[in-house]
Amino acid sequence: MSRIHHYEGEEIIVEFDLSRCIHAGDCTRDLPDVFSTKRSGRWVKPDAAPAADVARVCAQCPTGALRCVRKATNQPMDMPPDRNTVQVVTDGPLYVHANMTVNGDPERGYRAAFCRCGASRLMPYCDNSHRESGFRDAGRVAVRVPSKQTDGSGKLAINSIADGPLMVQGTFTLLDASGHEVCVNSGVAMCRCGASNMKPYCDGSHTSSGFQSDK
Numbered sequence: 001m002s003r004i005h006h007y008e009g010e011e012i013i014v015e016f017d018l019s020r021c022i023h024a025g026d027c028t029r030d031l032p033d034v035f036s037t038k039r040s041g042r043w044v045k046p047d048a049a050p051a052a053d054v055a056r057v058c059a060q061c062p063t064g065a066l067r068c069v070r071k072a073t074n075q076p077m078d079m080p081p082d083r084n085t086v087q088v089v090t091d092g093p094l095y096v097h098a099n100m101t102v103n104g105d106p107e108r109g110y111r112a113a114f115c116r117c118g119a120s121r122l123m124p125y126c127d128n129s130h131r132e133s134g135f136r137d138a139g140r141v142a143v144r145v146p147s148k149q150t151d152g153s154g155k156l157a158i159n160s161i162a163d164g165p166l167m168v169q170g171t172f173t174l175l176d177a178s179g180h181e182v183c184v185n186s187g188v189a190m191c192r193c194g195a196s197n198m199k200p201y202c203d204g205s206h207t208s209s210g211f212q213s214d215k
Helices: 026-030 051-059 129-133
Strands: 004-008 012-017 066-070 085-088 094-097 099-102 111-114 155-160 166-175 181-190
Touching (some): 012 051, 026 051
Parallel strands (some): 099 155
Antiparallel strands (some): 004 012, 012 066, 155 166, 166 181
16 A cells, blocks of 8 residues: 655645655754644645745655655656765665666655665665664765766666665765765665675675575
8 A cells, every 4th residue: 555645735746655754854844834743634734835945855855755746747846966876874774866776666756765774674775773773883984985987977776685785886976974975986785784894885794694685
């Protein structure tokens, strides 16, 4: 059963995918008149701010849980980024902002959060299980791969390997937890079992940690 909820305004429709929300809180901080989990009933009121502002905040949702559709054309208002980025989150997931496919399926909102702790029940996506599992990682990048001569654009193909890492094919800029650019990568394996000593990269620890996931 679909977990996507629709909130209709005069100009736009806000789509909310409950299964992808990890309560990062960006939307409620930026536009509390529109997005508020404290009010009873509908938590999204699209007409409480200009449509352009609502679309901007939806497009910044780090997990892709929010998306705006223009009512007049019934077309999404999301636009692919000028460059692909993968950001490591302290004690949390990987935030990816890119024109991408995930296990062969297009990612419609150009944003997604991928599990790094190995405990998600929504693999390969994050479902906030890192908070319960006690996963810890400062979000620093110990191994700095030399940057490639590319602008970090194009399409990413992200595929989860059964009982193994997250393979990211295509060029992207890697950001640490502070948002600092580390390097431009292409074709790397990212840890999702939580045990790697080379986070965010895979070092093969999934084979000894007993990590299992077929998604």
